[in-house]
Amino acid sequence: MTSPTRVLTSLAGLMLLSSCAATHAPSNLSKTLSANPFAKASTLVFEAPPFDKIKDAHYLPAFTEGMRQQLTEIDAIANQNEPPTLENTIVAMEKSGAMLTRVSRVFNAVTSANLSDDLAKVRDEISPKLASHSDAIFMNEKLFARVKAIYTQALQRKDLDAESEMLIKRYYKDFVHAGAELNEAQKAHLRDLNKEESTLQTNFQNKLLAGTKAAALVVDSKEELAGLSEAEIQAAADGAKGRQLSGKFLIPMQNTTQQPSQTELSNRATREKLFNLSINRTEKSDDNDTRATIERLASLRAEKAKILGFSSYAAYSLDDQMAKTPDRAIKLMTDMVGAATDKAANEAARMQTLGDKNKDAFKLQPWDWQYYAEQVRKAEYNLDAEVIKPYFSLERVLNDGVFFAANKLYGLTFKERHDLPVYHPDVRVFDVFDADGSRLALFYCDYFKRDNKQGGAWEDTFVEQSGLLGSHPVVFNVANFQKPAAGQPALLTFDDVITMFHEFGHALHSMFSAVKYPRLAGTSTARDFVEFPSQFNEHWASEPTVFANYAKHYQTGASMPAELVTRIKAAKTFNQGYATTEYLAAALLDQAWHQIPFDGQTRSTDAFEQDALKAYKVDVPLIPPRYRTSYFAHIWSGGYAASYYAYLWSEVLDHDAFYWFRDNGGMTRANGQRFRDMILSRGSTGELDELYRAFRGRDPEVRPLLEQRGLIK
Numbered sequence: 001m002t003s004p005t006r007v008l009t010s011l012a013g014l015m016l017l018s019s020c021a022a023t024h025a026p027s028n029l030s031k032t033l034s035a036n037p038f039a040k041a042s043t044l045v046f047e048a049p050p051f052d053k054i055k056d057a058h059y060l061p062a063f064t065e066g067m068r069q070q071l072t073e074i075d076a077i078a079n080q081n082e083p084p085t086l087e088n089t090i091v092a093m094e095k096s097g098a099m100l101t102r103v104s105r106v107f108n109a110v111t112s113a114n115l116s117d118d119l120a121k122v123r124d125e126i127s128p129k130l131a132s133h134s135d136a137i138f139m140n141e142k143l144f145a146r147v148k149a150i151y152t153q154a155l156q157r158k159d160l161d162a163e164s165e166m167l168i169k170r171y172y173k174d175f176v177h178a179g180a181e182l183n184e185a186q187k188a189h190l191r192d193l194n195k196e197e198s199t200l201q202t203n204f205q206n207k208l209l210a211g212t213k214a215a216a217l218v219v220d221s222k223e224e225l226a227g228l229s230e231a232e233i234q235a236a237a238d239g240a241k242g243r244q245l246s247g248k249f250l251i252p253m254q255n256t257t258q259q260p261s262q263t264e265l266s267n268r269a270t271r272e273k274l275f276n277l278s279i280n281r282t283e284k285s286d287d288n289d290t291r292a293t294i295e296r297l298a299s300l301r302a303e304k305a306k307i308l309g310f311s312s313y314a315a316y317s318l319d320d321q322m323a324k325t326p327d328r329a330i331k332l333m334t335d336m337v338g339a340a341t342d343k344a345a346n347e348a349a350r351m352q353t354l355g356d357k358n359k360d361a362f363k364l365q366p367w368d369w370q371y372y373a374e375q376v377r378k379a380e381y382n383l384d385a386e387v388i389k390p391y392f393s394l395e396r397v398l399n400d401g402v403f404f405a406a407n408k409l410y411g412l413t414f415k416e417r418h419d420l421p422v423y424h425p426d427v428r429v430f431d432v433f434d435a436d437g438s439r440l441a442l443f444y445c446d447y448f449k450r451d452n453k454q455g456g457a458w459e460d461t462f463v464e465q466s467g468l469l470g471s472h473p474v475v476f477n478v479a480n481f482q483k484p485a486a487g488q489p490a491l492l493t494f495d496d497v498i499t500m501f502h503e504f505g506h507a508l509h510s511m512f513s514a515v516k517y518p519r520l521a522g523t524s525t526a527r528d529f530v531e532f533p534s535q536f537n538e539h540w541a542s543e544p545t546v547f548a549n550y551a552k553h554y555q556t557g558a559s560m561p562a563e564l565v566t567r568i569k570a571a572k573t574f575n576q577g578y579a580t581t582e583y584l585a586a587a588l589l590d591q592a593w594h595q596i597p598f599d600g601q602t603r604s605t606d607a608f609e610q611d612a613l614k615a616y617k618v619d620v621p622l623i624p625p626r627y628r629t630s631y632f633a634h635i636w637s638g639g640y641a642a643s644y645y646a647y648l649w650s651e652v653l654d655h656d657a658f659y660w661f662r663d664n665g666g667m668t669r670a671n672g673q674r675f676r677d678m679i680l681s682r683g684s685t686g687e688l689d690e691l692y693r694a695f696r697g698r699d700p701e702v703r704p705l706l707e708q709r710g711l712i713k
Contacts (some may be wrong), residue, residue: 255455411435505537573710
């Protein structure tokens with residue numbers, strides 16, 4: 001599956017408890033701490049982070065003080081004499097921890113996208129402390145007694161508004177899931193496990209980042225990079241110079257198994273080397289080997305689930321998701337395995353036939369797939385990636401594609417600004433104006449790969465929207481596109497284009513949030529719903545008026561020729577057997593790891609992975625999982641443990657919703673407003689299946705997904 005991901009760090013769980021008001025720092029702060037940029041709300045527009053004032057040395061003191069402040073606030077809430085009410089307990093918690101939220105959100109963003117050695121040390125130190133801080137709140141007996149009393153009362157009340165009712169239910173479940181109902185011995189053990197898990201997740205992140213950097217392909221000659229464009233070869237030379245490897249060429253590693261350059265590299269030995277570097281990046285029995293960390297994480301999570309009364313971590317994780325149970329998630333995926341692998345086998349046969357016809361004298365291997373898929377695309381659809389990319393300059397895709405579509409659907413307009421500080425020179429900032437001309441949000445984008453940036457693509461917020469707190473969304477998108485050589489434009493693949501539309505779909509979900517309570521705002525939804533708005537937004541990349549507006553040659557400005565557009569559309573379901581199979585392999589592998597029962601045994605990473613792939617019938621030698629166990633950041637450090645299936649679950653919703661648009665006039669402002677009002681603005685203020693049913697008029701159907709992937713006709 002080529003859908004990008006919204007990557008979250010291990011701090012994301014803390015957001016449940018640290019969504020907070022813009023309160024002033026208490027008067028007892030020392031002068032040094034008072035000067036800390038996180039001590040009070042930013043004075044910049046919408047409280048945008050003052051990156052020009054923030055130094056690495058500010059984070060640790062801000063975390064320490066932020067946790068102290070919030071625990072003081074929580075103790076006051078828990079120990080008050082007034083009977084528990086929504087306002088004096090749950091709403092008070094929503095307002096707690098202002099300083100901690102400010103530092104957490106910025107730290108989360110910067111350590112994901114622009115990690116320094118000093119910040120890595122802070123992350124190592126603070127992660128277990130944050131886990132303990134969370135436990136101190138969610139295992140507070142007096143506080144839980146108040147929450148439980150409010151929850152019990154809410155079940156009987158008829159006068160609660162729907163959003164307040166959802167907030168009460170959410171908080172009650174948060175406490176129960178965190179172990180609030182356990183006895184003291186169990187709580188103590190769970191605290192230890194949570195602290196260890198946080199440390200292990202950070203350890204995994206550090207190893208993966210270092211292993212991915214070390215795995216970069218380095219070659220000595222241009223000939224080894226045959227097939228790449230001159231601009232790409234120059235970028236590889238610049239990348240090598242950046243690591244003091246003058247005279248060599250470097251292709252950095254992305255966090256998927258297959259690498260973008262595989263489609264172009266005609267030197268088979270180079271392709272094989274790049275592939276092997278990728279799949280073995282964290283399995284070299286060195287300091288960056290993640291396997292022991294993973295094995296302990298899997299066992300620890302199984303133990304946590306058992307303590308909390310669940311048969312597996314997957315059962316625990318999905319208890320509050322749309323799928324509800326692992327069996328439902330697994331059925332959705334396994335029902336597709338046969339069609340996907342059959343289609344993939346047909347794709348492989350076509351590649352082998354083409355190779356034989358060209359007298360290439362080879363037997364197709366995993367490192368050949370991307371390259372020969374591109375050859376088949378050229379032969380059968382007359383499509384050449386190098387012919388297509390000049391029509392997809394990043395600048396046009398952003399302004400004339402992503403922003404243009406948002407204007408057509410929702411009336412948004414965008415204006416770049418250069419007066420706000422950023423955390424890296426590559427970052428750009430835009431004002432986002434609503435249809436009535438009012439400023440709606442700030443949008444930051446950071447699109448180019450760096451060695452200190454984690455892999456993938458994601459969206460998050462520096463400031464979350466909240467009616468209660470009077471806060472407005474400050475949103476960012478991050479990706480890992482290849483940075484062009486100096487003076488050259490950034491030219492994208494169509495997959496990169498889809499990535500930009502996808503992540504901006506998440507951004508719209510945050511920007512349009514019109515919710516009172518922070519806990520329910522924006523993208524604070526179930527994992528298997530949060531990808532719905534982002535994947536839905538991908539459809540507009542191919543909408544004819546949008547496509548025609550941005551698909552223009554970067555040198556001449558000429559529109560993409562109609563016959564080339566037709567060929568791209570004809571190839572829409574090309575290679576979907578492969579894409580679906582590699583995704584299913586990863587998602588089912590995730591489920592397998594998180595269905596392990598706690599039995600005191602440690603599973604060997606290598607053997608377990610192979611056995612799991614065989615059990616689910618996705619052990620296809622030519623198609624390795626999109627992410628193998630040892631570099632599967634989503635599930636070991638990214639908040640998607642037992643939830644990588646969510647992309648497919650959400651894809652059922654997104655295609656079904658797109659068919660509603662197709663059948664009701666398409667890309668109109670009226671339809672966009674309806675989607676905004678009924679889905680994008682609502683956060684988690686209602687039961688998610690009910691929100692969807694109200695929009696669609698019925699439950700979602702899976703057929704649109706199968707048709708869009710070309711798995712059925």
